[in-house]
Amino acid sequence: MAKPRTLSGIQPSGELHLGNYLGAIKNWVAEQERYENFFCIVDQHAITVPQDPELLRERTRSLFALYLACGLSLEHCVLFVQSHVPAHTELAWLFTTITPMNWAERMIQYKEKKEKQGEETSVGLFSYPILQAADILLYQPKYVPVGEDQRQHIELCRDIARRFNDRFGEVFVIPEALIRPQGARIMSLTDGTRKMSKSDPSDFSRIHLLDDPDTIRKKIQKCKTDSIRGIAFDDPARPEAHNLLTIYMLTSGKSKEEVAAECAEMGWGQFKPLLADSIIATLEPIQKRYRELSSDPDYLHGLMRENAAKARAVAEQTLQKARDAMGFLPP
Template sequence: MMKKRVFSGIQPTGNIHIGNYLGAIRNWVASQSEYDNIFCIVDLHAITVPQEPKVLKAKIRELAGILLAAGIDMDKSVLFVQSHVSEHAELAWILNCFIPMGWMQRMTQFKEKSEKQKEMVSVGLFDYPALMASDILLYDTDLVPVGADQKQHLELTRDVANRMNSIYGEVFKVPEPVIPKIGAKIMSLREPTKKMSKSDELADSALNLLDQPDEIRAKIARATTDSLREIRFDENRPGVNNLLVIYELFTGLSRRDIEAHFEGKGYADLKKELAEVVIEGLAPLQNRYREITEDTGY
């Protein structure tokens, strides 16, 4: 039986954080025996907003090292840099000729991102969904893991695939979304109503995969909680809930067991234990990353 093909992309910008790891990368690693995986470092998407070339080049290498350190196995999966395969840009142009402007204008993520750049916003940023569609359709992809913020783009991918198939026959496979139910949305430590982001300008908002132990302890110690005392999972208490979700995902314990463990304890106890859990959980990845990046053979 043929394995279903999965295409996953990640931008080489900012610092890769635990939200990226828990919501995507760890799932990618676990799925390698089940699926025919293609992992793409999407540097062409990165340049839809201004980038410093030297920094971007370094970030591409750093991201490749992190993915390999996290467990992406080149004997089981494909890992490559988007700009190294010119067909991504070529197909994107062809798709542009079949995507109505109205479809693009409905993309809410462009509206949000363009607010930051105002009149300097690029055509590339507006056209981002066409390139994403090209990435996916180029490889006869069956499944695409997407967060809530990318679901609309995948719908556009499906729409343009169906449109071209109706004109030219079965040219493209129409992909299906896979949306993780847990871990897909780790929140900011400082503003827990917002998703943890690589581009967040607020200091200490994200736990990065390469953060040192003291950095992790300091960031978690400053994480936003609330004025209540009980430690339990509750989406109406986003700060505490976020810390508990991180604890849950790193330990694998049930929510009932976690709440029982912290019964009668305070936020200081939660933060202290969580910091050590994260440090311990990231140590193997960080050690492997150092081995990979110090080896010139990579």
């Protein structure tokens, strides 16, 4: 039987951190053989806010290599760059012409980002959920793995697909949001009540996947803790203790019970070096593979071309069906 198809989009903005890996990427790698996966590096979404062109190019290359280094296999997924497949922007325009204004205006994330950007808010920031719908529907996936915060965007995508199908005939599969069971929620190293984020102004709030061992040890040494001896999970008054134990559990491969017993009588001075060593050991093979891939740009770009060709073969077939349905003459 054919495997169900999935589509995930990843923005090349900021550096991937330990929370991204333990909360999402590690699970994608573990489950990749169950699905026919399309992973899209959405560089055209990134430019809805100002970007330095050379930095955008570098982050796109880096993200492509880093996802492979984390364990995504090109035997089980197509990993490609959005701008390498022109069908995304063409289908987005077709969808823009059938999407009512009030559907786009109700998007919560647009309202939140508009408050931050003020008069600098672009039309692209307003309409990017329609581009996101095109990203998804081009590949006719059954599932779209997302966090709960993206559910509204998936519902818009489903509404657009239904509206198109109702007007022009059945062209698009109506995808389903795949909200996986809550994975590891890794919190900031400077505030155990806030999620680890690449947008946090403090670099000490997170560990990047490419941080060197000395940097990791320094960040762990400086991370926020408390004055209580003995480290325990699940104490609402000790969010940092719970977070750091969770990171140790996931990077060491030990069970929650094993970690709880091991650390119950420890002080922070004993635990922090143990945690740093565990993180370093987890990231070392990822960093080694990343360096290998990055050292051969021609090989890396060859992989990008091959995967873009695979993505285009699927996307252009869907786009042509949409063109035909809407009444455009064939080229």
